[in-house]
């Protein structure tokens with residue numbers, strides 16, 4: 292015999308399941324993260340990004356994100372070592388993501404919210420003046436982040452903030468404001484090539500690369516031959532290479548920016 296409370300309980304459970312299904316089934320996505328997914332990111336607007344990296348990426352058909360900044364302070368202020376804003380605009384026209392790495396490469400723990408806002412806005416306005424869309428991706432200078440910085444970035448409509456940490460990124464469980472990455476440089480070749488194997492089971496491998504080569508910051512330089520070795524490993528290993536912004540489709544709804552935050556700034 293089915294009692295009235297049992298029927299009510301069954302109805303409640305069915306309702307709860309329906310609600311749970313509804314809340315987990317957004318109109319679009321998230322998609323399941325495929326194995327062998329790699330995000331390539333390039334920091335600091337180094338000249339070789341324009342002269343060497345972008346042409347090589349185009350030869351392989353690989354998208355990427357370029358996190359751009361200026362270095363107005365000596366000893367890093369020699370502008371001949373960096374891309375011009377016109378060259379950055381050209382990367383955008385060629386389909387690469389150009390994104391924010393602060394105006395003056397200032398570490399986010401060294402700025403109050405007003406200064407951080409100014410540093411973000413400078414790059415946002417530069418990119419807009421070049422015809423690029425308002426950036427949705429940010430990279431923490433020197434991999435430094437703080438809870439206040441995360442809040443401010445989220446309030447300004449950013450979706451991703453990439454940091455360091457040498458581990459794979461899980462878009463379902465990790466905060467997109469704390470996207471971990473490995474850095475390729477002269478001393479980390481073996482570590483990075485081994486890390487590619489971690490791009491599986493819902494995890495994405497995000498790589499940070501500076502200049503190829505990087506004469507402005509030699510401690511993070513990547514030799515051209517090593518970079519080409521990475522590109523060959525990605526192609527021969529059947530990896531899918533994307534830009535940071537392309538990861539949005541794998542984010543659960545609750546990790547995507549609210550519509551109000553995505554308004555122009």
Ligand SMILES: [Zn+2]
Nearest residue numbers: 334335432433
């Ligand atoms: Zn940097």
